[in-house]
Amino acid sequence: MGVCVLDLVLTEWLSATIRWLHVIAGIAWIGSSFYFIHLDLSLKSHKELPDGVKGEAWQVHGGGFYQMIKFMVAPSKMPDELTWFKWEAYTTWLSGFALLVVVYYMNASLFLIDKSVWDMTEPMAAGVAFGSLAACWIAYEVMCRSPLGKHEVALALIGYVFLVALTYAFTHVFSGRGAFTQIGALIGTIMVANVFAIIMPYQRKTVAAMIAGQEPDPHWGAMGKQRSVHNNYLTLPVVFLMLSNHYPLFFATQYNWLIVAIVLLIGPVIRHFFNSQHAGKGSPWWTWAVAAAGMIAIALLSAAGPRGEKVGALPTTPKFSEVTDIVSGRCSMCHAKEPFWPGIATAPNGVRLDTPELIKLHARMIAINAVKSSAMPPGNVSEITPEERQKLASWIAAGAPDK
Ligand code: HEC
Incomplete structure (x- = not known):
């Protein structure tokens, strides 16, 4: 028992510490990438700029002024010191993956598996989750490098259909919560891989060519730019997906996959507004109308009720004793002062349902x-029946009477 409690405390501590790191690294990464996108779009060119310079921007921050100029490809002479931006992205992925293992793969029966969706063992669920991360990243790479990669709009449309299809598939393999985290982790992996496998290596090649006194290939920069644009548009949906596990109405209702499909549209549309504004190309206000319509659609879809079998409305309100019996039988093994479900040490999220x-x-x-x-x-481990849910529903509908 002593060892068991220690183990639980250690897991909780690990989860909290890694999550802290993950959120901070994510803030640093998204912050610096939004900053550079803004900077890039706001550069203005004029006659006095040296050769090879795309544009200039003036900024004020922290009590001083900054004069920023961007060299396309590279400056004629390499500076002695160069700051690279990569550890923000790598740390976000490494901590995110560790969190995925601690929270989802090590607790697969609660958070990844839903036996009514697909009956899997824990190692199998973790294997499918991890394997699909790798396989889908490869599929994305193939798409970007194929002739399709040369057509921005076609690639975006096919990429969108690809992600929605994957979401649909994941919601039919994992629990809703597991599926949302899986698609979020998948997009996050693609984004970090873009930095690790494309943007960074090509930047290193450019620098090496410069030092060797050769002309760097402009195609290298273009490859990096394409991936950087993808990352820009994927950022907002990923953040939504990472937060969504706190919102049961999104991940554990009937149209959960459709909600993700809408979020995958709203995020890029909002980015488009800011990209246009920062580039001085006006303010496309229609984007906010689209985003608002999308959020209303999500609200409506999230009211569709739990996943799985539906049963008709009950004509009568159940007695409170029936309600407490259901909760005692299906919830209190975890939500009690002293839970007896293996792996649960204290009432989850402080929610006790034992009186x-x-x-x-x-x-x-x-x-x-x-x-x-x-x-x-979670994962309907205590096997609540649709009829029991229906009784709870009728009780709630009647104003949760305690008689
Ligand atoms: C196998 C253990 C287990 C069972 C059985 C269980 N829960 Fe939970 N419950 C959890 C865990 C774990 C969490 C914390 C989830 C998280 O970290 O987001 C939780 C969280 C909750 C929360 C808090 C959500 C929040 O937003 O903070 C509520 C409310 C809840 N459960 C209600 C129920 C009800 C009602 C039942 C029975 C129908 C039930 N639980 C059955 C494990 C269980």
């Missing part, structure tokens, strides 16, 4: 997690 008063008190949270969505029980 009638606490059940009544948490009525709203029970509604979101187990009535309006099928987030709880």
Whole structure:
């Protein structure tokens, strides 16, 4: 028992520490990439600029002025010191992957597997999740390097269909929560791989050519630019997907995959607004109308109810004792002062459902997690039936009476 508690505390501590690092690295990465996109778009060219310079921008920050100029390809002489931006991206991926292992792969039966979707063993679920990360990244690389890679719009459309199809597939293999995290991790992996396997190597080649006194190939820069544009448009959807595991109505309802499909549209559209504005090409306000319509569609879709079998409305309100029986039988093994579900040390998220008063008190949270969505029980490990959900629904609909 002592070892077991130590193990649980260690896992919690690891999860919290890695998550902290992951969020900070993500902020640093997204922050620097948004900064450079803005800078790149706001460069203005004029006659006095030296040869090979694309443009100039003046900025004010932290009590001083900055004069920024961008050399296309490279300057005629390499500077002695050059700052590279890569560890923000690498740290985000490394910490994110560690978090994926600690939270999802090591707790696969709660967070990755839903037996009613697909009955898998824990190692199998982790294997499928990890294998598909690698396979889908390769598929993306092939797309970008094929002739399709030369047609920006066609690549974007096919890439979109590819991601939506994967989301649909993942929601039919993993639990809703697992599927959302999986597609988020997949897009994140593609983005970091763009930095690691394309942008950085080509930048190194450019620098090496310069030092050797050769003319760098402009194609190298163009390759990096293409991937950098992809990363720009994928950023906002990834952040949504990473936060979505706190919102059962998104990941554990019937049209969860459609919600992701809409987010994959809203994110790039919002980026388009800022890209246009920073480039001085006006403010395409229509983008906000599209984003608002998308968010309304998500709200409506998220009200469609839990995944899986539906049962008709009940004519009567169940007695409160029936409700407490359901909760005791399906929830309290975890949500108690002293949980007895293996791997759960304290009531998850501090939510205790082991007395009638606490059940009544948490009525709203029970509604979101187990009535309006099928987030709880996780992976339906305690096998709540559709009829029991229906009884909880009727109880909630009647205002959660405690009689
Ligand atoms: C196998 C253990 C287990 C069972 C059974 C279980 N839960 Fe949970 N529950 C969890 C875990 C783990 C979390 C924390 C999830 C997270 O970290 O996001 C949680 C979180 C919650 C939360 C808090 C969500 C939030 O937003 O903070 C509520 C409410 C909840 N469960 C309700 C229920 C209800 C109602 C049932 C029964 C129908 C149930 N749970 C059954 C493990 C369980």
